Amino acid sequence: MQYQGVLTKMQTEIGTPIQYYLVFESDFIHMNQLLNKTLHIKFIGYQCLACGKNKKIYRQGYCYDDFYNQPQVGDWVMRPELSTAHLGVEDRDLDYEKxxxxxxxxxxxxxxxxxxxxxxxxxxxxxxxxxxxxxxxxxxxxxxxxxxxxxxxxxxxxxxxxxxxxxxxxxxxxxxxxxxxxxxxxxxxxxxxxxxxxxxxxxxxxLDFPVFQYPGKLKSLNLEKTPEYTGVLKGIKGQYLIFEDDTVFNIRNNEGYKVTFAMS
Known part of the structure; x- marks a missing residue:
């Protein structure tokens, strides 16, 4: 079975253990059901979460231009003390910021x-x-x-x-x-x-995470350096997929990357 879509952070549901869902535009994957199965990931391009264009992702799923103009990635997001909406002062979009x-x-x-x-x-x-x-x-x-x-x-x-x-x-x-x-x-x-x-x-x-095997010596999967990867999924924690060979893949850090997921 194969799925294709743009990565965004996995949706979660509290439970014992926590349930994870990878949501694409027209489908979703219940990631817990893929534990102990072989997963193939292939990087096929970019899609900025704001403009939707195939432009290289700069940060947090946005291309360079949108990272510096979209209100949802203003400085106050990472540094809440910079918030000014309570003063009626706009950073990028006052309605959104309010x-x-x-x-x-x-x-x-x-x-x-x-x-x-x-x-x-x-x-x-x-x-x-x-x-x-x-x-x-x-x-x-x-x-x-x-x-x-x-x-x-x-x-x-x-x-x-x-x-x-x-x-x-x-x-x-x-x-x-x-x-x-x-x-x-x-x-x-x-x-x-x-x-x-x-x-x-x-x-x-x-909180109880669905992990069967924790990694030893970590190896981070970088889709630009390794556009295709195959491994057995052994756990999910935070926004990371953990594989049997100690490879870990941060879904959140790869938002805006267009991929195919195939499993066996």
Whole structure:
């Protein structure tokens, strides 16, 4: 059986284990059903997620021009503290930015390789944690907009990491941590204007990933250098496919790449 389409991040469904779906324009693949099966991936071109043209992907699924003009990849996305919609100030498209920024946001702790602090829209819980490959996570504050969440993250990352070690995450080299204790210890560092949004009564969320075999020495699949690859799928964690030969393929990093998927 063969499928063809443009890669976008896998859709997920909470469960034991988490369910993964690769969605194309006219079809989708339930990736969990492909575990322990041979998968053939072939790179056939680009398709920018904005303009739809066969232009080399620059970052996050967009060609160079669209990366620098589309509102969904403005600087405030990666750096929430730069959000300005609450002031009525436009970055690229104020209507879009109001919809995205002026909604409840969560500052959280997630443990995927080590404990890190992050920000996400409330509507993206627990999707964001799944995408990061976190086996456990806990909310710290719920703010009414992205800016307040952003300045909280900036304040807290002086005391806890804000990056995931993706290699350790994929190898399942996990730091043993009590997230409730972490959260309570960080409370004093929350900015004064955000203290009223602190969440003190919630519990940890635990996540179970469909992995039969964790890799040893990682080999990242780069479709431009290796346009065709065949391997046995042994696991899915975060947005990575993990293969029997220790090859790992980051679907999220290959958004906008047009591929064929064949399985046997």
């Amino acid at each position: 919809r995205a920024q002026l909604q409840p946001h969560i500052v959280y702790l997630a443990n995927s390789s080590n404990v890190k602090v992050g920000v996400t829209r409330k509507s993206q819980v627990p999707t964001r944690w799944i995408d990061q490959g976190a086996h456990e996570a806990i909310e710290i504050v719920e703010t009414p907009n992205r800016y307040l969440a952003g300045i909280t993250e900036v304040a807290l990352k002086a005391h806890v990491a804000d990056k995931t070690n993706w290699r350790k995450m994929l190898k399942n080299e996990i730091e043993d941590a009590d997230l409730i204790t972490y959260r309570d210890r960080l409370q004093e560092f929350i900015p004064d204007e955000v203290k009223e949004y602190y969440i003190s009564s919630n519990k940890e969320t635990t």
